[in-house]
Amino acid sequence: xxKEHEIILExxxxxxxxxxxxxxxxxxxxxELIEMRQLxxxxxxxxxxxxxxxAGRHFSAGADPETIKSQVKDKKCFTEQLIRGNYxxxxxxxxxxPVIAAVSGVCFGAGFEIALSCDIRICELTSLFAFPEIxxxxxxxxxxxxxxxxxxxxxxxxxxxxxxxxxxxxKAKEFGIVDEVTAKKQALDQARILAKKMTxxxxxxxxxxxxxxxxxxxxxxxxxxxxxxxELFARLVEESFSSE
Amino acid sequence: xxxxxxxxxxxxxxxxxxxxxxxxxxxxxTRFFRELLELTKNIIPAAxxxxxxxxxxxxxxxxxxxxxxxxxxIRGGHYSHDFLMANYRSFRFFDDVNxxxxxxxxxxxxxxxxxxxxxxxxxxxxxxxxxxxxxxxFDLIPGAGGIQKFVQFAGKAKAMELIMQGKSFSAEEAxxxxxxDAIFPKKELExxxxxxxxxxxxxxxxxxxxxxxxxxxxxxx
Numbered sequence: 174x175x176k177e178h179e180i181i182l183e184x185x186x187x188x189x190x191x192x193x194x195x196x197x198x199x200x201x202x203x204x205e206l207i208e209m210r211q212l213x214x215x216x217x218x219x220x221x222x223x224x225x226x227x228a229g230r231h232f233s234a235g236a237d238p239e240t241i242k243s244q245v246k247d248k249k250c251f252t253e254q255l256i257r258g259n260y261x262x263x264x265x266x267x268x269x270x271p272v273i274a275a276v277s278g279v280c281f282g283a284g285f286e287i288a289l290s291c292d293i294r295i296c297e298l299t300s301l302f303a304f305p306e307i308x309x310x311x312x313x314x315x316x317x318x319x320x321x322x323x324x325x326x327x328x329x330x331x332x333x334x335x336x337x338x339x340x341x342x343x344k345a346k347e348f349g350i351v352d353e354v355t356a357k358k359q360a361l362d363q364a365r366i367l368a369k370k371m372t373x374x375x376x377x378x379x380x381x382x383x384x385x386x387x388x389x390x391x392x393x394x395x396x397x398x399x400x401x402x403x404e405l406f407a408r409l410v411e412e413s414f415s416s417e
Numbered sequence: 418x419x420x421x422x423x424x425x426x427x428x429x430x431x432x433x434x435x436x437x438x439x440x441x442x443x444x445x446x447t448r449f450f451r452e453l454l455e456l457t458k459n460i461i462p463a464a465x466x467x468x469x470x471x472x473x474x475x476x477x478x479x480x481x482x483x484x485x486x487x488x489x490x491i492r493g494g495h496y497s498h499d500f501l502m503a504n505y506r507s508f509r510f511f512d513d514v515n516x517x518x519x520x521x522x523x524x525x526x527x528x529x530x531x532x533x534x535x536x537x538x539x540x541x542x543x544x545x546x547x548x549x550x551x552x553x554x555f556d557l558i559p560g561a562g563g564i565q566k567f568v569q570f571a572g573k574a575k576a577m578e579l580i581m582q583g584k585s586f587s588a589e590e591a592x593x594x595x596x597x598d599a600i601f602p603k604k605e606l607e608x609x610x611x612x613x614x615x616x617x618x619x620x621x622x623x624x625x626x627x628x629x630x631x632x633x634x635x636x637x638x
Contacts, residue, residue, distance in 0.1 A: 271577055293574040352574035371581040379556050383581050386564045387573060398565055399509075403501035406560030410491045413556045 180207045181228070182215045188368045189220035193284070194228035200237040201283050203244075204251075204258030204315065212261065216268065221372035221380055223268065224364045225291060226275040227284075232300070235282025238309055258283075258315050262290040266320075267388060269381040271371055275364035276300050276351070286317035289324070292387075293367070294351040296342050297360045302350065303339040323391075324349045382409055423449040425474075426456055426464075432614050433466035440475040445529050446483035447490045450504045457510035467618035470610055471511065471537060472521040473530075478546070481528025484555060504529075505561045511536040512562075517617035521610035522546050523603055527585065531596075532563035535570070538626065539617075540596065541610050542588050543603040548596060549585030570595045598630050609633060 178195035191207070193199045216223070227233050244251045265272055265287075274280075274288040276296035281303045288294050288302075296302075304313050304321075312318065312334060322330040325348045333340070345351045355363045372380060382405045389398040423446070425436040435456065437443035461469070473479055491497040511518045511533070520537035527549050534540055550559045550567065558564065559580065567576040571594040579586065579594075591597040601609045613633050617625075 271581070292577060349572075352572070367578060371578060375553060375581060376556055379553050379558065380581060382558045383553060383564070383577070386558060387568060387577060387580075390565050390568050395562075395565060399505050399562055400502065402558070402560045402562075402564065403498050403505065406501055406558055407491055407497040409557050410488055410497070413488075 176202070178202045180211075182211070184218065184220065185365070187219070187221040187372055188365065189215060189218075189223045191215075191223060191225045192228050193226070193233050193287075195233075196229050198231050198234035198279065199227045199229070199284070200234055200240070202237075202240055204236065204255045204283065206258065206261050206283075206287060209257070209261060209264065212264065216270070219377065220270065221375065221377055222271045222273065222368035223265075224273050224275055224361070224368060225265075225287060226361050226364070227277065231278030232274070232276040232280040232288065233284025234279050235284045235286075235305070241309070241311070255314055262286060262315050265290045266316075269384040269388070270377075271368060271380070271384065273364045273368060275361040277358065277360050279303075281305055282313065283315055283317075286313055286315040286320070289317055289320040289350075290315075292384075293353075293364075295353045295355060295360045295364050295367070296345065296351045297355050297357050298342050299357055300342045300345070300351075300354075300360075301339050302341075302345050303337060304334050305337045305339075307335060307337040321350070378412060379409065382406075420448070422452060424452045424456060426460055428464060428466055430615075431465070431467040431618055432611065433461060433464055433469045435461075435469060435471045437473040437479050442477055442480035442525070443473045443475070443530070444480055444483045445533075446486040447500075449483075450500075450507065453507040454503055457507045461510070461514070466516065468516055468614040468621075469511070469514070469518045470521065470614045471518060471533070472607065472610065473523070475524075477524030478520075478522040478526040478534065479530030480525050481530045481532075481551075501560055508533050508536045508561050517614065517621040519610050519614045519617070521606050522548075522597070523606055527551055528559065529561055529563075532559055532561045532566070535563060535566035535596070538621070538623075539598050539613060539630070541599050541601060541606060541613065542591065542597045543606045544588050544600055545603060546588045546591070546597075546600075547585050548588075548591045549583065550580050551583040551585065553581050554583035567596075598626075599634050 181192040183190040272291040273293045274291040342354045423439045425438045427434045518537040519539045520534045522542040525547050552559045588600050
């Protein structure tokens with residue numbers, strides 16, 4: 174059975190780094206990337222952006238099949254872990270600060286699902302993406318299908334999930350899965366540059382207001398989203414007075 | 418009402434012209450929004466036009482909201498929300514109205530100026546046009562549909578980057594981001610916009626958008 178994955182949390186100024194480590198492929202041992210409380214506490218330190226990346230050459234090859242095989246024996250326990258894993262990715266998806274996936278090398282299965290729960294994906298020319306779950310007779314269980322469909326449309330998402338085919342960075346860009354492709358070993362630095370651009374000199378309340386509005390585009394209808402924007406705007410005006 | 422009007426409305430043949438006329442920057446203050454509300458609620462719906470052209474008088478489209486003036490209005494408490502929603506509905510009118518709306522942009526097109534432009538069906542600009550949503554640099558957000566529209570046209574990643582950074586960008590960049598549909602030399606801009614409005618008038622379907630643009634730019638080449 175594979176060894177436990179480790180999550181390293183680091184702060185670089187206002188930017189938080191979440192590093193998935195289980196060298197060399199960064200296999201995930203549990204469906205739960207990290208404990209919710211640990212993640213919430215890290216966010217509560219006041220980070221203005223979060224970058225998720227893998228240690229070494231790869232982002233993550235996902236769950237290792239051997240581990241899953243032994244875990245499903247205790248069905249109840251596995252289901253609970255899966256639910257907790259889902260909570261984590263939903264939390265990342267709805268987080269009111271920018272969350273950027275910096276992807277090198279392989280980004281498979283649950284690893285791909287983690288990347289899809291981020292707001293922005295930056296990868297390298299040599300990066301590879303896939304949902305290989307189908308080869309084991311299972312499917313992506315952490316919301317990956319839904320999130321992929323939102324980016325690519327149903328047809329492409331169905332193909333990727335049902336064939337388990339691997340796609341390269343160029344294809345991922347073409348399908349709208351990644352936002353930017355960098356040269357080799359440049360994804361993390363590019364993510365840092367982008368995170369700094371977005372957060373330098375910006376109060377956390379403004380960052381949160383922009384992210385709330387952007388997340389509302391998807392979650393609410395136009396009319397409702399705009400009502401919320403008007404509320405956010407009025408509150409920011411009030412706050413800008415009180416800080417004067 | 419004292420002072421000069423902020424917006425002019427004129428009908429030529431079957432085209433309605435909305436012009437921002439507070440030169441040089443065509444700023445949007447409380448009075449501008451009041452006039453726009455009247456225009457979109459009562460005047461345009463009653464007019465017999467088949468297309469609308471929105472443009473700015475002089476060198477610029479609009480530098481956006483007059484912040485000091487708006488702050489005074491918004492500070493009035495619970496009135497603020499209604500005021501903001503009314504402004505948004507005025508912008509939204511140009512998105513919802515069932516005739517084509519062409520926006521012709523030269524010079525600066527910032528903040529609420531860009532938010533208004535984003536609610537049209539077509540955006541044509543001159544090569545020197547400058548775009549941006551700088552609200553975040555004033556610790557504010559674009560609050561009149563600009564965020565939703567930006568995400569729709571340019572995608573979430575670019576929307577996040579440009580809105581949080583608040584940086585302005587060129588006409589070429591706007592074209593790459595699908596924020597504008599075509600760029601023309603400044604001298605030809607209005608003529609092209611009128612040509613497009615006439616072409617799309619009475620025969621506009623969203624799915625025809627690309628065909629009309631192709632026609633317009635092919636003639637250019």
